[in-house]
Amino acid sequence: MKVAFDSQIFIGQVYGGISRYICEVASRISKKSQVEVKIVAPMHVNAYLNNLPKNILSCFHSPFSFNFLRLQQRAASMVLGDLMLRFMRPDIIHETYYFKYPLGSISASRVLTIHDMIHEKFESQFPYGDKTSKHKAAAAARADHIICVSESTKVDVINILGINPEKITVIHLGFDLMISPDSFVRHYGRDYLLYVGKRGGYKNFLTMLEAYATSEILRSKYDLVCFGGGAFNDDELKAIHTLNLNPKNVIQMSGDDRYLANYYKNASAFVFPSLYEGFGIPPLEAMSYGCPVVCSNTSSIPEVVGDAGEYFDPYDKKDMQKAMEMVIKSSDLRNSLVTKGFLRLKEFSWEKCASATLNVYKSLI
Template sequence: MKIIYDSQIFAQQEFGGISRYICALASQMSRVPGVDVKIVAPLHINQYLKDANRAIVTGFHVRRLPKTARIIKAMSAALCGSVSRMMRPDLVHETYYAARPLCRSNVPHVLTVYDLIEERFPDSFGADYPVAQLKKSAVNRADHIFCISENTRRDLCELHSLPEERLTVTYLGYDALPQTGLQAQVLVGDAPYILHVAGRRGYKNFDGLLRAYAASPWLSGNFRLVCFGAGALSADERGLMAGLGLSATQVIHVGGGDDRLAALYKGAAAFVYPSKYEGFGIPPLEAMSLDCPVICSNTSSIPEVVGESGEYFDPYEVDSIMSSIERVLQSSARREELVCLGRERCKRFSWERCAQETLAVYQRLAK
């Protein structure tokens, strides 16, 4: 069986969860006897693809330069179709949402839907943000759709009225972060801290976490809040901090690679995940794999991933966020319990399992 993954996400993402997922999936598939896998990305900017097994990649890495993004995307899309047709695939897996398939053929086309964030939280995106409409087009024409959580499947059924038989839930895996011996103290000093990872805009609810942290004299007096990734704190975020009476020494930002992130997980008193909505949510798994207690929202897919291994709160209630963080940080027994539960929980999620469940659907469709 010959499987093709199209170029879409690799012409858009240099790094990112979706391109990491497709690379991991293709890599696992390539190890299965009788399965021929190609990621057809004639021109791409993706670092994961740059480092992938060359046997499964058709295309060239190009540097991302100012004002070239649209050109790279358009050229890659145009070339993807002709290259794919020559390969005569048995199945095409579209890597993102397009109005029309890049690889036009009569073979089954499948799609992964990651979340319905644009539909659930339209105010977090500009009025001209096209993803929701493109997603609708892609969903309507796909022969089968993979959902990365039951929550995504439910949202998709509710918002697009799709029949159950067209949908399959395949949970993601996660990659073990490199442990290089780097110590968190080198990055943030010796004071204890709470860790926040990932985006901070809108539905990510970073402002809710700031308010909860500021509302507790005990938390803000004994712990710093360390934010990793998503760029430096914005002027609006610094303004909110000032309005809440928080200083630049209490809330700090750290950037960098996975080695730094691993060190911060290992050194944190707890990892807090305040998001109001996630299609899946890999950071809690990363935290659990590195013995960091998880305190998280009780909404969307997050309980599916975390299970009984987290301390939950209502992300819409500042007092709930504050109380849950205090409850964990004031109890060494609860922290140790969460660490032990987390070690076992994260074993349930792997790219190998994700690929096995995905392949079963491929084989059924390609008969």
Template sequence: MKILYDPQIFTWQKYGGISRYFHEITQNIIEIEGVSCDLSLLISNNHYISEKKLTKHIELFKKTDFRGKLRLFDYINKSNTFLELKRQNFDIFHPTYYDPYFLKHLGNKPFVLTVYDMIHEKFGSIFPITDKTTERKKLLVKKAAKIIAISQSTKNDLIQIFDTDESKIEVIHLGNSIFPKENINLNLEIPEKYLLFVGNRNNYKNFNLFIKGVSSLLKSDNDLFVVCAGGGTFTNSELKLLSELGILKQVFQYNSDDETLAFFYRNALTFVFPSLYEGFGIPILESFSCGCPLVCSGISSLPEIAGEAACYFDPYSEESIRNTISTIINDANLRKDLVNKGYGQLNNFSWKKTTEETRKLYEGILK
């Protein structure tokens, strides 16, 4: 059985959850006897595939940005994919995102579509009116032989929003790629006592309501801080909000690679995940792996993934956020209990399990 993966996400992402997902899948699936795969990629600056174990792609203009750069990469990679599709030397095609450019070139070969979330459908107002993601996704959902949903929550959303046939959807959970290293010295000056926020902070990630909820906790304890890992430097509006709340000097932002992120998880009082919606929530598994107590929203896919290894709050309520976080930072035994439960919950998820379940789905299509 041979799987052909397309280059979409590796063209557009240097870092990101989706390209990490396909990197992990391809690295694991080539270890399975009787299964092979190709990634029709010529140009990419994606971090995860930089070792070039599966492809011989070239890295181009890594430190130079110019208008049309990624569109050029996209054109070249799609042209190569058209050649691979024309050869028909594969059994199943698996696109990495929602561009339907390949449909006219598939012949009679089936394709599998992974749906990561329904953010564009649930939070459409945050995207430009020219965004075609929903239109493209809906078309591919309709035409795919099988659909992988990365959580039961995402599957439910697919059924509710697109009226997708339930029997067509298979839930396959993701795995974890962040693991702590002992005795690392990052030469970073970070607070001893901090709440951790990871990743993007805009819109449905709910950073502003979170920071409003914890502002009184910070003002009542000068030794308590918030560390934001990744997500870019604070915007002017964020700095204004922090200043108005009187906590500007207690909230820090750091850029982070995997090693730095693991360090932040390992040393935090708690990881706070206040998102209003997630298709899966990989940071949950990252926090479990690093022994970090988790407090998060009690909605969307988060309870499905975290189980009993988290304290939950209402992400629309400042009071609920504040009270739940206050409870966890003042109860060492509760934090220890959550860490132990997190290790146990993590056993339910691995990239090998994700890959094995994906292989079974592929084989089921070919029977």
């Protein structure tokens, strides 16, 4: 069986969850007997491909920077990748993102992974003219089979795109530790709550900020560390001022995985207030470093976190405040969440993800 992954995600993503997912799955499937795997990504910009076995790569890294001649580079890469896929004539083409037209041989069976339906559920939060939803619908319609990363996403795909449930298989993403615990550096300062990643729109950061600000015990004894997501924007700075928070206690930090691991390890709790996630890796990251998780009770989050989180209604700042206070006040609750978190991690592995994906491929041959 010949399996090929197209170039889409690798010409637009240097680092990121989707490209890492494809690399993790492709590298493991390539080790199975009677399976030939190729990632066809000419002129890519992706960092993960540099760490894969050379025999599964039909690609070369772009000599240009990520922004230089970006549109021209993408167009050339798509055309060249299409020609290479047609020449290879694989049995399976796994489309790595959403494109209006099929790439490669039309005789190949097509698999598409849908990670979330954020563009459809939160359309107003994306710029006018964004074609992601339109292209996703076209890719889903032509796919012979669709992989969804959670049951929650599957329900959304069925309801929004009208896809036959028999055409969909749910395969949870894998997870592994980012950095060895030996690399940790102590965090000096007050105890803190940790928020990770982008903060706008459906990520619901401003509601979390209000919940933090209206809690006397949280604002007086705990910093709020926001890792990643860029510097605070004008709306966030205005909210910090309006809520009478000390800017020294609401901290935005950036850095590589080593620094992120440090902040997970030493946080009093990790807070995940998102209104919607297709899967949600950050709670698993927190669990892996023994950080108790306080999180939303919506979309796929309970499916991923299971019994290893203290839940709140993300639309209710009082409920959010109560959940955060419960965790920081009770060492027994924190210890219980940490223990359950380590157990929960065993449910997710890239090997399981790859094996289930290979079964989908086999079902189409």
